Amino acid sequence: MQLTPKVKEILSWYESDNPGTKANLARILMEGRLGGTGRMVILPVDQGFEHGPARSFAPNPAGYDPRYMFELALEAGCNAYAAPLGMIEAGAATYAGAIPTILKINSSNSLSTTKDQAVTAGVRDALRLGCSAVGFTIYPSSEYQFEMIEELTEIANEAKECGLAVVVWSYPRGPMLDKTAETALDICAYAAHIAALIGAHIIKVKPPTSAISLDAAKKTYEKYPVDVNDPVARFKHVVQACFGGRRLVVFSGGEAKGSEDILNEVRAIHAAGGNGSIMGRNAFQRPKADAVKLLTDIMDVYKA
Numbered sequence: 001m002q003l004t005p006k007v008k009e010i011l012s013w014y015e016s017d018n019p020g021t022k023a024n025l026a027r028i029l030m031e032g033r034l035g036g037t038g039r040m041v042i043l044p045v046d047q048g049f050e051h052g053p054a055r056s057f058a059p060n061p062a063g064y065d066p067r068y069m070f071e072l073a074l075e076a077g078c079n080a081y082a083a084p085l086g087m088i089e090a091g092a093a094t095y096a097g098a099i100p101t102i103l104k105i106n107s108s109n110s111l112s113t114t115k116d117q118a119v120t121a122g123v124r125d126a127l128r129l130g131c132s133a134v135g136f137t138i139y140p141s142s143e144y145q146f147e148m149i150e151e152l153t154e155i156a157n158e159a160k161e162c163g164l165a166v167v168v169w170s171y172p173r174g175p176m177l178d179k180t181a182e183t184a185l186d187i188c189a190y191a192a193h194i195a196a197l198i199g200a201h202i203i204k205v206k207p208p209t210s211a212i213s214l215d216a217a218k219k220t221y222e223k224y225p226v227d228v229n230d231p232v233a234r235f236k237h238v239v240q241a242c243f244g245g246r247r248l249v250v251f252s253g254g255e256a257k258g259s260e261d262i263l264n265e266v267r268a269i270h271a272a273g274g275n276g277s278i279m280g281r282n283a284f285q286r287p288k289a290d291a292v293k294l295l296t297d298i299m300d301v302y303k304a
Helices: 005-012 019-029 047-051 053-057 066-076 085-089 123-128 145-161 185-198 215-223 231-241 259-272 288-303
Strands: 040-044 080-084 101-104 133-138 165-170 202-205 248-252 276-278
Touching (some): 019 040, 019 165, 040 066, 040 101, 040 288, 047 053, 066 080, 066 085, 080 085, 085 101, 133 145, 133 185, 145 185, 165 185, 185 202, 185 215, 185 231, 259 276
Parallel strands (some): 040 080, 080 101, 101 133, 133 165, 165 202, 202 248
16 A cells, blocks of 8 residues: 555654554545545444434434445445444454444443443454554543543553554533533634544544634634634634644534535535544435435545
């Protein structure tokens, strides 16, 4: 595999990482239709844990079978497939080496009233299953945020020692944030920066809205304004928070929306210098042909 100049540049940003970790990052960056471009589209399927099976898969019952998700990621030409332990185990042998996988090693569920996640797998599982990376969610602002950060720090150190990459879902939520604040521009940028500071190689955040939540932050944004009404400016600000763009940042698909709304958002991410999308329910809840078309249309935007 001949690395492109862009991928070599990205790998150079991770100055402390060993060859194993850089090789796994390269596997993700060189895979699929966007291979070598520095852009990524990742298929994540952890929603069954988070929301329950019917809410996740009833719109497209083929999705109950984990092997379907491997096939969808492969047919669409995704860079990687991310899922909890059981889903990756269900296709690990059949699809070994076919696509880079990211083992999501903590999860929450809709039966809980706390803003926390349980650790459900470990680095040894990721190695056993041939994964390129581990994925971990933190909830900045949760009552359990510091415990989650400490768990992530320990797991990230172990993963890096073993040559794996680290992907962090950084989702602000907790008693001081309402629904508007969870995706406010200042909060999304803060969450992305926290993930970078912890040592994430790839950072996943939600698309930022025009809201500014923290009173202290409002004063700063008044003095150093960001055009909050311009989606490109908002995404660019989050990229800036990821060490001036020297950490890979991808954005979730967010709530269910139409294809054109998704593509408009992707165009803004692309224009802002974001590294791509991690698209779950907006893709796999559609019939396979429609899902593949959406994902390839998204990739076409990033390739432009």
